[in-house]
Amino acid sequence: MALQETLDKIQQIQDSLSATQRQVAAYVLENYHLIPFLSITALARNIGVSNNSVIKFCNQLGYDKFAEFKKMFSEYAHSELVMYNKLSDSEETASDNSLFAMGLGDDTAAIRATLTDPSNQQNLPQLLEMMERAKHIYITGGRVSGMMADIFANILRYLGLKVFSINFAGDYLDRLSMVEPEDLVIALSFPRYTAQVVDGIRDLHEAGIPIALITDTGLSPCHPYADLAFHCSIASGYYFPSYAGCLSLISLICRAMGAARKKGAAQHIHQLESHLLERGVFL
Structure with missing residues (x-):
């Protein structure tokens, strides 16, 4: 499941979740860009819930493990580094005409x-x-x-x-x-x-x-x-x-x-x- 689809799904089911699960959902929607850099323990601590609550939330979205859930966010974070990657990998061989094109x-x-x-x-x-x-x-x-x-x-x-x-x-x-x-x-x-x-x-x-x-x-x-x-x-x-x-x-x-x-x-x-x-x- 793509990141946008996951966030859309969280928004759709948010109101039907338990109070604890809604806490997790709200944090993920607002801070999804931080998830690649958090362990499950750190994430649970930031939200104020147990590790088990985070796992149950991941299960609600179709992920068996937190690691699978986190991987999707990590891939998004990697894509955010595309500007750095393009710059560091470039050999600057393009001609002026090709740059205009x-x-x-x-x-x-x-x-x-x-x-x-x-x-x-x-x-x-x-x-x-x-x-x-x-x-x-x-x-x-x-x-x-x-x-x-x-x-x-x-x-x-x-x-x-x-x-x-x-x-x-x-x-x-x-x-x-x-x-x-x-x-x-x-x-x-x-x-x-x-x-x-x-x-x-x-x-x-x-x-x-x-x-x-x-x-x-x-x-x-x-x-x-x-x-x-x-x-x-x-x-x-x-x-x-x-x-x-x-x-x-x-x-x-x-x-x-x-x-x-x-x-x-x-x-x-x-x-x-x-x-x-x-x-x-x-x-």
């Missing part, structure tokens, strides 16, 4: 997979409604995701929306604490996931803040806390992920929001650009 192929495939995802297409109208209802919109991300959050917020402000980007810094949690239930948080989170962003999204979810997530797959540690999720392909044959799919999704959301706001957005853009021209921002 590889980049075009990877980015085109990422864009196509992201924009043709039926779930993404289905969720777009709901996101637009959430954005329109929100008192303020906060867009957050860590590291590279934080840079994309800045781009996203900048474009949406052009449409007259009250949008703020909150990127990871020393007072990150302090700034997240200003978000209110009438607001909307759009979180961007991609491997390797920034722990502080995941913690912040969890806290916001527990406080009842609406959260829309843009991430890679359902295995994202932010996924359990999202009210709405979009998945972006980041597959790449090179050293690092392709973010072309995510950037295309951001562009699509902004385009759709502009179409939804129509004249109001056009009027705001005209006033803003006139102001920027007067101040000498543009040449």
Whole structure:
């Protein structure tokens, strides 16, 4: 059974489990990325249950032994090291032309997979409604995701929306604490996931803040806390992920929001650009 299938199954059966088994299920869903590095004793101790409870949980999912259960998570952890493996194994013999072709192929495939995802297409109208209802919109991300959050917020402000980007810094949690239930948080989170962003999204979810997530797959540690999720392909044959799919999704959301706001957005853009021209921002 693949890791995603296992996590989906855990979510499906979680409510029917005993109280102790639900503890195990909740921990696995939230901390699956830690399981490859834990013994059964350490895992049981972290959860606060017995070793036997962990074994029974594995049995519920069709695994005879904890070792079989752990192996699946270990294979996933190994796949997360693919960037390191590609870099360390590469002989850097590709020509400039082949690198352009590889980049075009990877980015085109990422864009196509992201924009043709039926779930993404289905969720777009709901996101637009959430954005329109929100008192303020906060867009957050860590590291590279934080840079994309800045781009996203900048474009949406052009449409007259009250949008703020909150990127990871020393007072990150302090700034997240200003978000209110009438607001909307759009979180961007991609491997390797920034722990502080995941913690912040969890806290916001527990406080009842609406959260829309843009991430890679359902295995994202932010996924359990999202009210709405979009998945972006980041597959790449090179050293690092392709973010072309995510950037295309951001562009699509902004385009759709502009179409939804129509004249109001056009009027705001005209006033803003006139102001920027007067101040000498543009040449």
